Amino acid sequence: MQAVSVGQSLWIYNLIFTFLQLLGRLSASTSSPPLTSPTLDIYSRSKGSVVLVCRAPDGQRGVKFMLYRNKKEVDSQVLESGAEEVHFTVKENNTAQLFCCIYKEQGRFSAFSPYLHLEKTRDTPSPVLSVSPSTGQVKRGDTLSFSCSVPVPPQSQSRSNLGNRPMTFLLLRAAKQPGATSVILQPQASLVSNHDPQPGVFTVGPVTGGEEGEYTCLYQVNLRSGLVNSTVSNMVLISITDALPVPTLVLEQQTAVWHLLCTGSAAYPGAAFSLYVADNEILVDTHEVTLIHHQVTFPVPVQETPVAFYQCQYNVLLAGKWSNSPRSLPLAVTRGIPPPSSTDFSAVDWPLVLGSFSVVVLFLCSVILVVVVARRKIKAAAEEKKRREEAHFWTQVHAKDHVVDLTLRRTSITQEWASEDSPTETASRSPLWTSLSTFTTPTHPYH
Template sequence: MLIVCIDSCLSLWMYTLLCSALQHWNRVLSSTITPRVLPAPELKQTTRTRDRVVLICQAPEGHLGTNFTLFRDQKPVASVVNQHGTETAQYTVTVGGGGLYCCLYQNNHGVYSGFSQYLTLNTQQHMLPAPTLSLQEDAGGVRRLACTGSAAFPGSVFSLYQVPYQVDGGGPLLLLPTDPTATQRIPVTRHHAVFPLPVQEGPSATWYRCQYTVLLGQDWSFSEHSQPLAVSTPRGPTPPSTTGVDWPLVLGSISAVVMFCCALALVGVIAYRKVQAVAKEKKKREEAQFWTKVRAKDHVVDYTLRPVSLDCQDWADTSTVPRTPLWNALSTFATQISL
């Protein structure tokens, strides 16, 4: 009985140890062995111009691809390689010819994903009129981007794009935008959208475009892209330069001083003439008062004394008798009166 018990206990112990080892190796193999097929990516059309369309092949979240391949009618037409791995790849396709497009990706272990769903390009012949993109800034300093489309297509879906560019010897070379920075579907009563200005990094300007799409029947119709708009990061007030002479400021100061002197001289001339006029008026009043007093003191009395020894005939005609004043202004009471 003792031997049977020992054998049973030993067998049970070995069975438990073997099961634990198998479970451990199963976990190790599950964590190290890669799957045979990765999840399929998504292929989408993000933007288009009159003759080109931008396609994006995007891997599922958590998966990176080192090689993305685009297929047209089951034939590879373009490939994007990134040794460090990325989630998306961009393709620019020429419009025309139709066809079905799909894509797949490959990771750094050489494992391929499944094919994405097939995509048919939008091949509308005529683009809708291009919108207008402008920068708006209110009194509080908040800046916005306003995209105004055609009034004939209200209720559109507006998209704002940050345009990538390359700098060469002739300036920035603008590329076709990819994913929209922001998207708005506006009510049917409006034909414009306002986007908050995205946060900009660095002092260089950022280029933007906008576009609107309209559902006409069963298909979405795209507009032309707006003209690119460069938006610079706002800066604070520039301190005055201490190395050079600000000639406009100097000339403006001189002009202000000259105008002030001219105004001061004009005021002085007007005041001088006013004082002269008051002095002349006062002098006239004083002279008038003086002559009035003089005339009041110099009063002349003229008396005429007739002769008393005239006969009747002479008395009757006295027109020939000369009249002699009794005294003149220079006579006194001591002067003898002659008859």
């Protein structure tokens, strides 16, 4: 009886074990496939540190990225909205190091990336960035020329650091988004006879308005350990000066006190105004105005020279960035001599003068046009009236043109002649009178 119970127990255990195996296989076959492994590369190098970038495959966004050195986690980043890549900064050691990374998406972890072999590289000198024009201020239509050069090390270090390897120069401009950069690539520079690398030259332009910002450069060199980036160069600031109208600077008297009046564009109120010594970077004074004003007054500075020239400038916040206007024309201020009136030639508001002159000319042209049109209409009306009067006159003349009956009676005349002549003569003359006669003088026959 005990043997039967033991056999039944073994049969039940086998059945349960088989069911669990089938369930495990079924769950394994229906589970989602693992995520594709990311890639780990060197993003940039600086003195004593390296920036690594861990990139997820195309179309994948990880919410958590983890960096491992050998088999130990050394850093991680959690991103609520997810990202395609993250940057990790690690320090260089004298020994070689192995790094890899993974990422997590929707509760699943990816496979580990291939190991990145990182070893300390020899120091590469930082490049020097310069620009023409050197002030970094340009107008629309101008062209910028950048030069990224590598400082020449001592002859003893030239071969040990860079050797005769070609370089690739990169010009970087900080984008509007924080942390983002745009890259302008310069092909590999050739080497001159003394084995010094030629500078990387970049031409940007013609300037259209979107070239403002901060520029830096770096170079890449292919060493034995792979492609190595140098540290970034100095920063060069580029600004466009004709984005804002030029201000005006004049002398103005207020309550027997002279001031310098700087007027900016009425389209940009609330600007920050600055007063400079002409052709110099010496800042004399600054003022900020309210959001409804576009001009400011500066007190006349104390002068050490008989004549001093001043310029003003205003700054406006446009699209989250400060834009500088060009400087005004230099204004001469004489010490100890009454300054010229603010109604000087330089203070004439030429747009207002031209506008007023245009209005006067337009008004005069309108008056002349009205007079000419009225005169023509009056002349046409007079001619029409004359034609109507002439037509009326000739109509009356033609209405009176008819035949008048001028037949005269001969009764008295015949009686007169009858008393003087005989009856026979009267009878012989009577046939000569007809009813068609129009004259009273009788007609005598010729014998």
